[in-house]
Every structure is written in C-alpha cells, then in structure tokens.
Amino acid sequence: MRKPIFERTEDEIVSLLHYSYGEAYTYSVLAFLYPTLDFRNKFHQDHIFPKKMFTKKRLSKAGISEEDAEFFMDNFNSLANLQLLEGVPNQEKSGKDFDAWLTEKYPSAAERKDYMAKHYIPDVDLSFAHFREFIGKRENMLVKAFKELLN
Incomplete structure (x- = not known):
C-alpha cells in the first residue's frame, strides 16, 4: 500500500472547508482541487449559486423559510459554494440560476455529467430551494477529493 504524501487528520482536511470567498487562501485551496487546469488562463x-440571490428580500420571495434563510446567508460565500471558472464562462453565468445556466451551457446529459464531475457538483436537485442539501453533499465530496489528492 502506498504511503500518503502528507499525513493529515480528518479535522485538518475538514478545516479547508472554512475558507470563504475573498479570503487570502481560498483561491489556492480551490486551485488544489483542479490539478489539471491550465493556470496560464485567468x-x-x-459562486455556484449566484451571490445576488442571497438577500433577505430574494430569499423571502423565493419562499425560503427564516431558518433556511439564515443557513443560506451563512453559507453562500463558503468554499462549498465556490468553483474556479475561466473569465468568459464566469461572465456568461453571472447572476443566472445555476440549474438553468448548467442546462443552457451543457445541453446534453453527458456534458452536464462531465461538468459536474470536474467541479465536484453533487447529483442533487440544483434548484435554489435545495441549497442546504447541495452544500451538505458538496462538502462531503470536497472532503473526499482533498483526501484523495493528499494521498
């Protein structure tokens, strides 16, 4: 059996999920998840689920309960709601509902499946109302990915 390159505890790996949008090392942690990207590109x-959706008014309009709204507001900037995208696709996606954008950009099921695998997107209902489930499943996927990449 191959010995891990780095010995990391579960807590150390889970702590990587605590990085948020705009923090100093968030980009580096995300880049670690994409070892095959050509970083000569920008x-x-x-935000997988666009940050413009996360206002009290929009959450209320979307029918999100107060309890869920608090969770949404606490987690929309979390690593579990972030991915790395090249500039042009990011601008095309800007502010669109993620599930609508994904279907528009990748019309075939195979293309969507490839995109979701590359970006660690769980196979769950990707509508805004299911943000809580998405975050939980994606955190699990990211922890698993970190473990595999570190071993």
Missing part, C-alpha cells in the same frame, strides 16, 4: 472564484 480563473475566477465563482
């Missing part, structure tokens, strides 16, 4: 930290 990549942006992209």
Whole structure:
C-alpha cells in the first residue's frame, strides 16, 4: 500500500472547508482541487449559486423559510459554494440560476455529467430551494477529493 504524501487528520482536511470567498487562501485551496487546469488562463472564484440571490428580500420571495434563510446567508460565500471558472464562462453565468445556466451551457446529459464531475457538483436537485442539501453533499465530496489528492 502506498504511503500518503502528507499525513493529515480528518479535522485538518475538514478545516479547508472554512475558507470563504475573498479570503487570502481560498483561491489556492480551490486551485488544489483542479490539478489539471491550465493556470496560464485567468480563473475566477465563482459562486455556484449566484451571490445576488442571497438577500433577505430574494430569499423571502423565493419562499425560503427564516431558518433556511439564515443557513443560506451563512453559507453562500463558503468554499462549498465556490468553483474556479475561466473569465468568459464566469461572465456568461453571472447572476443566472445555476440549474438553468448548467442546462443552457451543457445541453446534453453527458456534458452536464462531465461538468459536474470536474467541479465536484453533487447529483442533487440544483434548484435554489435545495441549497442546504447541495452544500451538505458538496462538502462531503470536497472532503473526499482533498483526501484523495493528499494521498
């Protein structure tokens, strides 16, 4: 059996999820998840579920309960809602509902499946109302990915 390159505890790996949009090391942590990207291109930290959706007014209009709204507001900038996208796709996606953008940009099921695998997007209902489930499943996927990349 191959010995891990870095010995990391579960807590250390889970702590990587605590990085948020705009913090000093968030881009580096995200870049670690994409070892095959050509970083000669410019990549942006992209909110998977667009940050413009996360206002009290928009959450209320979307029918999000007060309890869920608090969770949404606490987690929209979290690593679990971020991905790296090249500049042009990020601008095309800007402010669009993620599930609508994904279907528009990748019309075939195979293309969507490839995109979701590359970006660690869980196979869950990707509508805004299911943000809580998305975050939980994506955190699990990211922890698993970090473990695999570190070993």
